[in-house]
Amino acid sequence: MKRAIVTGAAAGIGRVIAERAAAAGYQVGVLDLDAEGARAVADTLDGAIALTADVTDATSAEAAVERFGPPLDLLVNNAGIVVFGPLLEQTPEDFRRTVEVNLLGCFHMARAAALQMSEGGHIVSITSINGITPGPGTGAYPATKAAIAQLTRQLAIECGERRIRANAVSPGFIDAGMSEPIYADPEVRARRSAGVPLGRLGTAVDIANAVLFLDSEAGAYINGHELVVDGGVMHSLLDQLPRE
Ligand SMILES: NC(=O)c1ccc[n+]([C@@H]2O[C@H](COP(=O)([O-])OP(=O)(O)OC[C@H]3O[C@@H](n4cnc5c(N)ncnc54)[C@H](O)[C@@H]3O)[C@@H](O)[C@H]2O)c1
Known part of the structure; x- marks a missing residue:
């Protein structure tokens, strides 16, 4: 049995990733700041x-x-926060907190997990098209998510020799x-859905499926990759701009 x-x-x-992993046979460590929610x-x-x-x-x-204990096959760095608002209206505390949860959090967890993964393992971090x-x-x-992608590539080249x-x-x-x-606002929901080439918003299950694919035998040679799961919206820029 794999453990994640x-x-x-x-x-x-994160909840849906945990549910899908458990359904796929993993023993899951449900980690959160919210103790009651995790339980x-x-x-x-x-x-x-x-x-x-x-x-x-x-x-x-x-x-x-340490509490979860070995073996640890998979860490999913999913915890993240966003403080909405223009950059110039962010307080230094807003900025610092976002960096601490999103970027430092991934580093702390990746470091602790990699040291536990003596028989090899896998670290999947959730970034964003932002x-x-x-x-x-x-x-x-956005800055934290770009940094997590780079941290991922660095982990890939440094930890490969430990499998x-x-x-x-x-x-x-x-x-x-x-x-x-x-997306509770129906107008925003309709506009955003129409802007996605596949014509719909993504779901948490779409993200969980991507994580489990990367961790499966089918993904065994994929290392240092950022898999965009967005229904093609990142490629639709020219389609969004009026021709005339
Ligand atoms: N929802 C989206 O549209 C979307 C899009 C792109 C990327 N993401 C990314 O997906 C991930 C999950 O996002 P979500 O939308 O499910 O968020 P969410 O706010 O619903 O859940 C985040 C969870 O992280 C936990 N958390 C926050 N700070 C923590 C800390 N310091 N230590 C431990 N746990 C902590 C929260 O308690 C919460 O349970 C995030 O990394 C987010 O950036 C989300």
């Missing part, structure tokens, strides 16, 4: 273990990995978690 820790798994996309999710999954931890704190991250082309009004978020792979999954417009309030 999913961070930020009490809610949103509630773990209680619904066969053999799952709730892990309360703050990924911004190296000691807390290490303790959670890290490739920044969306306005998203503060420090640890590192990859990223970059979601597009996803109808879940932190974006739910945006």
Whole structure:
């Protein structure tokens, strides 16, 4: 049986990744800052273990990995936050907090996990298309997601000799978690859906499927890759601009 820790798994996309991994036969460590939420999710999954931890704190991250214990086959760095608003209106604290959860959190967890993965393993971090082309009004978020993609590539080249792979999954417009309030507005929902070549928003299941594909035998030689899962929206720029 494979064993996986999913961070930020009490809610949103992380919860669905944890559910799909458990359904695929993994024993899952449901890690979240929200202790009650993590326990509630773990209680619904066969053999799952709730892990309360703050990924911004190296000691807390290490303790959670230790509590889960070896072997650890897969870490999914999913915990993330966004502080909406223009960059110039972000406080230094908004910016620092976003960097700490999104980027430092991935580093703390990747470091703790890689040290535990003595027989090889895999680290999948959830980035965002905002890290490739920044969306306005998203503060420090795009910069952190671009940095996570680079951290992934560095992990891939440095950890390969220990048979640890590192990859990223970059979601597009996803109808879940932190974006739910945006898509609650039917007009925004219709406009955004129409802008996606596949004509729909993505789901948390689309993201979970990509993570499990990368971790499967079919993905065994993929290392240092950022897999964009966006229904093609990143390629639709020219289609968005009027011809006349
Ligand atoms: N929802 C989207 O549209 C979307 C799109 C692109 C990328 N993403 C990325 O997907 C990931 C999941 O996003 P979501 O929409 O499910 O968010 P969400 O807000 O629904 O869930 C995030 C989870 O992370 C946990 N968390 C926050 N800070 C933490 C910390 N310091 N330590 C441990 N856990 C912490 C929260 O308690 C929460 O359960 C994020 O990395 C996000 O950037 C989401």
